[in-house]
Amino acid sequence: MKSFEYVITDPVGIHARPAGIIIKEIKKFVSTVMIAKGDKSVDMKRGPLGVMGLKVKQGDTVKLTIEGPDEAEAAATIETFFKENF
């Protein structure tokens, strides 16, 4: 299991379109990817609506947990994406 925390710097937070893009990337991996804000956590592979439901805003800390055979590669891809986009 891999996990990392990230503080959102994008002024509009995680919104529909970038959520869609990262989820599309995540679906290429076998691992499950959970995103959590506070004590609420959703499976990112279930789609962008759940992620949007977290209402992640600028300054919020999210925790991503990646688990599966390709978790190392997946975690690296996701972390890069977050740093570049959120």
Next chain:
Amino acid sequence: MALDYRKCAEEIAANIGGGANVISAAHCATRLRLVIADNSKVNKEVLENIDGVKGMFESNGQLQLIIGTGTVNKVYEEFLSVTGASAASKDDVKAAAASKMPWWKKILKTPGDVFVPILPAIVASGLMMGLVEALAKAIPSFSESGWFGFLDMVANTAFALLPILVAVSSARVFGGNLFLGAVIGMMMVHPALMNAWTVTPTNQPAVWNMGFFTISQVGYQGHVIPVILAVLLMSTVEKWLHKKVPEMIDLFVTPLVTVLVTAFATFVVIGPIFSILENWVLKGAEWLVTSTGGIGAAIMGALYPWTVVMGLHHMYNVIEAGMLSGTLGLNIWMPIASAANFAQFGACLAVAVKCRNAKLKSVALPSSLSASLGITEPAIFGVNFRFMKPFIAGVIGGAAGALFGSLTHLGATTYGVTGIPGLLAINNVPIYCIELIIAAGVAFAITTAIWKEEVPQAVPAAAGAAAAAAAAPAIEVPTTSVIRCANGTVLQPVKGNVIPYDQIPDETFATGTLGVGVGVEPTDELVVAPFDGEISSVADSKHAVGISSNDMELLIHVGVDTVNMNGDGFTCLVNEGDKVVAGQPLIRFSRAKIKAAGYSDTVAVLLTNSDDLEGVEYGAK
């Protein structure tokens, strides 16, 4: 259906920005009247759909919620305990609201404020006069009897000495001393002055020669506008003096100077000028009703309900009181008001008869009965004005009835009484009945013909959704579907031209990253639910909602890059977790604002989990 008063009050409080946002709260017979500090915190759509709230409108700076007779006081008590707001009288609320009103509205509102409180006196006198005259007509010997003489005297007291009532009421409105106001009123109909009614070209009043000016020794019987203005001046002088005069001598100097100044101003300037102006207004009104072949009356009958909507219809009381206490002695304005009111009854009754929605029926039926007795606000605000078409039908019916009433020379002996109770005060009962039948009949027929109830297709069993469906009778279910799959059908959530998702002017949407679906180039500004389901997410910036049902997850995203508008131009009408029915409004948006911000307003409608669903096809069908 027993109403949970506490719950109703809590829901109201929650949707007006809480108790802290309430400046004052009061209630009248049917309405909860609130003055709100910050109107942007008021969630109108939700308020209107609260169980127990039959309608909502803003008028005269007040937010008024129609709740109903016998219920409103209970909701009001709960509301006070919920919000911690202190009880305010209706007058306090009006005063708080008045400070938010534009000046011209204040002026138009004044006659109503003056004449509504004296209504009991006018109604008592007017109805008595109607009955006494009807008896005298039916039994000729009655008019010779002592009974007639005495009852006639009793009946016309309020009209013969009307300036006194008007003066006292005006003093209260303008914040002057009531007794000084009474003195001004009495002065204007003093027995030492010649009665204005007895003035003829050969019988002119004497004058007092004051050296460089004269004062005519005539009273102001039959006048109201000079009285109101005299008392306005009196109150202004009195309040100014109270501030300026040292307290030690205030008690005797202020009343003395106030009365003296007002007396001179009234008899030398205000009285002569404004009694002439008032005669012109009355002559104008009479001309409209009697000399335009009914056209004037028809126009006034059509305009009347609009003034009710603005809460300004009491201004006509000036004309009516003038007609009654003037040489005419007959209120020929009342048939116009009565036709207008009774037409709203007809329109509302048509809604009550035609509608199937139980909640609407339970509002429309009592509202129409109340309108038939001359109290039209519940019918107008609770039903007719909400759907607009019945209101317009009522406007047409009112014009038709007023036209007939004018041509048949109807008139009444009082004001403030219309509809069925008007039978007691009318000069020709059978003709009046015909007028009412015309007014209500036309409105009823037109409403039946042009108004259609908009019913949601299916009412799900879920309690929340059922309540939402019942409370929002105006739901319009889209007829076009845009996405179809094994799990269900997505109806078109906003009116406009449907394009495939790959033509949406944005790479993320067009590549199907967020799933497949369609774009809608909107011609309308309302997004409605495309199926019965649950709101799974609402963007903070209100431009997008997620809705799910039967494993379908749908994103409705209004515009491209509109997240940057931070909610400006968007109103989200639902919350996360809400159960919605197809056609229920979800987001209202401003195309102009999106355009102004430089973005495309194309609404993306995408099945975000389309990869996991079978048989997905898209496009308008």
